[in-house]
Amino acid sequence: MMKAKPLPRTFYDRATLKVAKDLLGKYLIRDSSQLFCAARITDVEAYIGQEDRACHASKGRTPRTEVMFGPSGVAYVYLIYGMYHCLNFVTERLDYPAAVLIRGIEVTQVTRNGVVLSHTTRIDGPGRICRFLSIDRTLNKLDTTLGQSLWVEDRGNSVPKTQIQTLPRIGITYAGEWAEKPWRFCLSAPTLSGHVNPKRTRTPAR
DNA sequence: TCGAAGATGATG
């Protein structure tokens, strides 16, 4: 396999909004014995600090949230609704709980059980992403700067600011005023004219 | 094509 060159901790150890925007266009890499996958990151959300009522760490340091207080560049993976996993990357300095949720990707390269698939597939939704990439809580607390199993790398493509859409975050209406913060960032697909219905996304069965 | 409902278990 190709040599991993993961983004270093200095990338994640910054203001979460910057990290979130800078993750757009970077490549999410999943490397396991069953699966190698490279996917361009197209949709992210920022969760920032104890003040942010939408952030899991708003209730303070608990067994579940302690990972967000730890070193940046570490994966935070949790189970939601009893059946789906969500992938986040921890950001900011030690003891400041924050992370970026990966919400959309564009798969450019997949090898599953030795079978190579190379047509581009868009996957919308954090639960679908984790299912497609075989990500579950065994990867929680993984240090992604090591470049093993799961990491993000820069493949040299830049993203013009004009292609970044800024939106409120999804599914957090309980969070009051925090629900209105424009902390979701999407890459619009410039060459596609018309609307892509997210419900049409299909992920192959495993 | 749409909205509503149900699945399912960790969490605090």
Add this chain to the structure above:
DNA sequence: ATCATCTTCGAG
């Protein structure tokens, strides 16, 4: 009881 979700099903 709630939830940073997704799929199925039935109405139109």
